[in-house]
Amino acid sequence: MSAATHVVPTASPRRVSPRELGEVGALVLLVVVFTALNPSTFVTLTNIRTVLDQASVPLILGVGATLVILMGSIDLSVEGVMGAAGMTFILLSDNTRKTVDLGAGAIVVALAVGLALGLLSGLLHTRLRVPSFIVTLGVWFVGLGIATLLFGESVIPFLPDGGIKAWPSHHPLGVPNSFLLALVIVVAGLLVARFTTLGRMAYAIGGDEQVARDNGLAVDRYKVLVFVVAGGCGAVAGILATMQLGAGSATVGVGNLFTTIAAVVIGGTSLGGGRGGIHRTVVGVLLLVVLQNGLVLSGVSPNVQSAVSGAVLIVAVAAAAWPLRDRLRIVT
Amino acid sequence: MRPLRRRLLLVVAALTTVCLTAACSVVTRVGGANAKTYPKKDVVLVASVINTTNPYMVSMIQGAKALSKRLGVPLKIVDSQGSSQTEISKIQAILAQGKKVALMVNTVASSDAPTIVNAVKAAGGYVTIWWNKPDSFEPARVGNNFAAFQKFPGVVSGECTGKALAEGIGKKGDIIALAGVLDSTTSQTRVAGLKQALKAYPGVHLLDVQAGNWDPQVAFGVTQSLISKYGKKIDGVWAADDAMILGATEAMKKAGRFDQVKFASDGLYPPVVKLMKDHAGNDAVVGETFHRGYMASAIGLYTSYLAVTGKINPAKLPRDKRDSLFKLACVTPANLAEYSRYDDDIDGWVDTMVEKGPWNTAPAQLVGAGPEKLPR
Structure with a gap:
């Protein structure tokens, strides 16, 4: 291990590249355009809180997903992990099904479910040498299966009004608690990526896994750890989404896989691994959430929202990356 | 070469004809009005x-x-x-x-x-x-x-709930609507029924129709955005089914407007029955349809x-x-x-x-x- 600390390459997450500035520019441009289109509604305190609240779940998922993608792997299990953790959380909390109330213990157990599913992905991927794409696809359905079993055939479990259900949208510090939680996880993720062996190993494995192995690094151990972290992020996201909705649903995570992976890639993290970072994913998430919110506010017909949303994203990302088009690593 | 190819072609054509005839006769036998029945x-x-x-x-x-x-x-x-x-x-x-x-x-x-x-x-x-x-x-x-x-029928559903919502807000005011998945005929017929019902209420304006994809989480997010856009203008929320109205009621609760807004939707899911029985939010749910x-x-x-x-x-x-x-x-x-x-x-x-x-x-x-x- 002492050798490991010496040879871990110092990936360059600290430098702010023109590409990042491009993405931030695209975000700023979107905000300017939507503000111009909706002068009285877009930049209001209510809407800013709405956007931040909506960004919180994909931000949390984005932290785990970025670390996995930095390693050159992929984690498709987020929706299953969210469902399993969300259902575990609500059934162990005070709910209308009157199952059991463990209080804060419910969060601990739900987190453990997410961490265990992440561990399962990591172990299957590293021990059985099955590509992460396939393993996490399987774990997605394992998670969904657990959630479905927990949901069973009884009535939908609801959280009682007030209390923990109201927590995410409360804003004692000006911004919703859900966003503060996401912020804490993002900052923790940034610190892990920059200042710990785990973060550097993610960059090293994504940069060139064989070189990392040849240098005697414990690649498999760190891979498993990263998947565990991603599982933990999935669990937190599942718990938060369940609190926001106030009801249990096995499919509480539906739609989040696409948003998360898209946000990571749009932010500029390479699907090939080794390049990018959590700070970029934050910009990617905000781009997607602002776009979604802005289109609704601008009165764009829902029939064309998908197409407009896709087109705007392509233009925004292409424009942001235009100056660097010769140097980009294209993953086919 | 040429006669051989012609002969081959003839054989293939004959085989195809035989196969097609056989297939048609099988389909007729099992698919016709006299399809077999079983114990x-x-x-x-x-x-x-x-x-x-x-x-x-x-x-x-x-x-x-x-x-x-x-x-x-x-x-x-x-x-x-x-x-x-x-x-x-x-x-x-x-x-x-x-x-x-x-x-x-x-x-x-x-x-x-x-x-x-x-x-x-x-x-x-x-x-x-x-x-x-x-x-x-x-x-x-x-x-x-x-x-x-x-x-x-979807049109009847939309008409029922549209009428109840219009009456519920006192025949005057602004409403928003959450459709299901946009290309679903069930959603389209229900939204058409809503619009048909509103023709009888010139004082009720449909501010916006957005897709909630039959999903409470999506409906929650869309309603949040619509609250940002229209604020206190919203007097009523209509949804093409109850899964979405659950998301919408939650968003209104979080905006502190649950008891000032009326809701109508389709399906009378057990949680909605409870909301109605409990007179939640000042009798917030004013219209539903029953089918199971x-x-x-x-x-x-x-x-x-x-x-x-x-x-x-x-x-x-x-x-x-x-x-x-x-x-x-x-x-x-x-x-x-x-x-x-x-x-x-x-x-x-x-x-x-x-x-x-x-x-x-x-x-x-x-x-x-x-x-x-x-x-x-």
């Missing part, structure tokens, strides 16, 4: 649902189980996991097992209907489709193996069962029993008790349905023939 012991009931997590689908499974118990016929549930491909391949696998199938399928997409019906027909089974099929794909034209298509997944699945499965066992001959049924619209009740807080009682005794309702037949059991009697027409 009860050879039959298996199959209920195919879109997923096993949506409360409506869970209710459909409950109905299928109750019917299986009542008839003493084994049941298989197909979970399509939201995918047409999964749905079709699982149904084909069951058909290949050899028992004669009485199938009720809530199709994932309209376009799945022909593939499923053809597979069932080729295996000598019988199918009743619920909710989705192309309008032009009619049971009477396909043959006996496509026993029936059944649904609760267990009623739909039991009616559909029983129709297929009667056909496969020869107790009905689909070819001799009137048009409304092949392409059917069932009664959908408009529910307000005033008549809620009339409908909420059915859920306490699903087995009892299924027993009555078996006694009275699939078309005559209150509150879901046959009321007309499809396909449903959209109002102009």
